[in-house]
Amino acid sequence: MGFFILLGIVVVGFAVWQIVDPRGLWRATESWKFRDPDANEPSDVAYGMARIGGVVGIIAVVVCGWLIYDTSRSDDRNADRSPRPTYSSPPFTYPTSNRVDLGAGTMVGYRYPSELTLEFVVLEADSPWQTSCATGVGVYEHTNAVVVSVSRSFTDFRGESGSSVDEAEQCSDEAPRALTRKLDRPVGNRPILTAAPLVDPVSVGLRFGPRIRPTPLVEVPTPGVVQTQHPVRIDPSWKSVPLLAAE
Structure with a gap:
């Protein structure tokens, strides 16, 4: 050149x-x-x-x-476009996780902060980073009741599957935790029922709420079509979720 x-x-x-x-x-x-x-x-x-x-x-x-x-x-x-040998480390593979359902979780009670939201207090475990003890809360609205389900699951991210007894023991160190759920319609006079085990709020440092429900805040429902709700057949085994005092 x-x-x-x-x-x-x-x-x-x-x-x-x-x-x-x-x-x-x-x-x-x-x-x-x-x-x-x-x-x-x-x-x-x-x-x-x-x-x-x-x-x-x-x-x-x-x-x-x-x-x-x-x-x-x-x-x-x-x-530059010609193939060249590449040298790289083997790709990182995440360890497989094993998820096990532990059955129904434990509920403490609920607070009533407004017409369209409910704050449920459940017991959830603080687990080490290798494992995860998750508590899920599902709310099912009907015209005559609000039904709440609480479920617990255990996930081992180390890829080691232990016995159900060991998993339950790792999720046994529980503390109260509040989870907020939005409603499609105001609670009104509908009872809040659950089949999950209930625990005495006093035993976990909480208080029962007043006998008279506090005056709810005024909220405007989200615009849109609300799915039609139907009555539910109330099971005699369902328990009324206690109302907790506002903090």
Whole structure:
């Protein structure tokens, strides 16, 4: 590549000389061939043609230089696209997790902060990072009752599946936790029932609520179509969820 650049500089230099001073170029390169250079000097037409040849020469050098440069760039791009061996560490694989349902969770009670939200207090375990003891709360609204289900599950992220007794023991260190759920319609006079085991709020440091339900806050329901609710057949085993005092 360097040779072509040097050659182009030399050719362009002579072409510029031929355009600017064609007589000087002839005397420097051709006059030595004749005994009487003045008698054999080219005509003005010949010098004019020499100037045109110099312009054509410069254009040719520029075009050839661009073609050579573009060809070298294409070769470099093709070389970059050629497959090369890659060296990488093996991909990290997350350990498999085993999820086991532990049955119904334990409910403490509920608070009534507004017409369209309910805050349920359930017991949930604080587990080490390798495991997770999750408590889920589902709310099912009917025209004659609000039914609440509480479920517990154990997930071992270490990929080691132990016995159900060990899993239950790891989820036994429970503390109260509040979970808020939104309602489609105000509670009104509907009872809040559950089949989950109930625990005495006093035993976990909470108090029962007042006998008279506190005045709810005014909330505007979310615009949209509310699914039609139907009555539910109340099971005698369902228990009324106690109302807790507001903190």
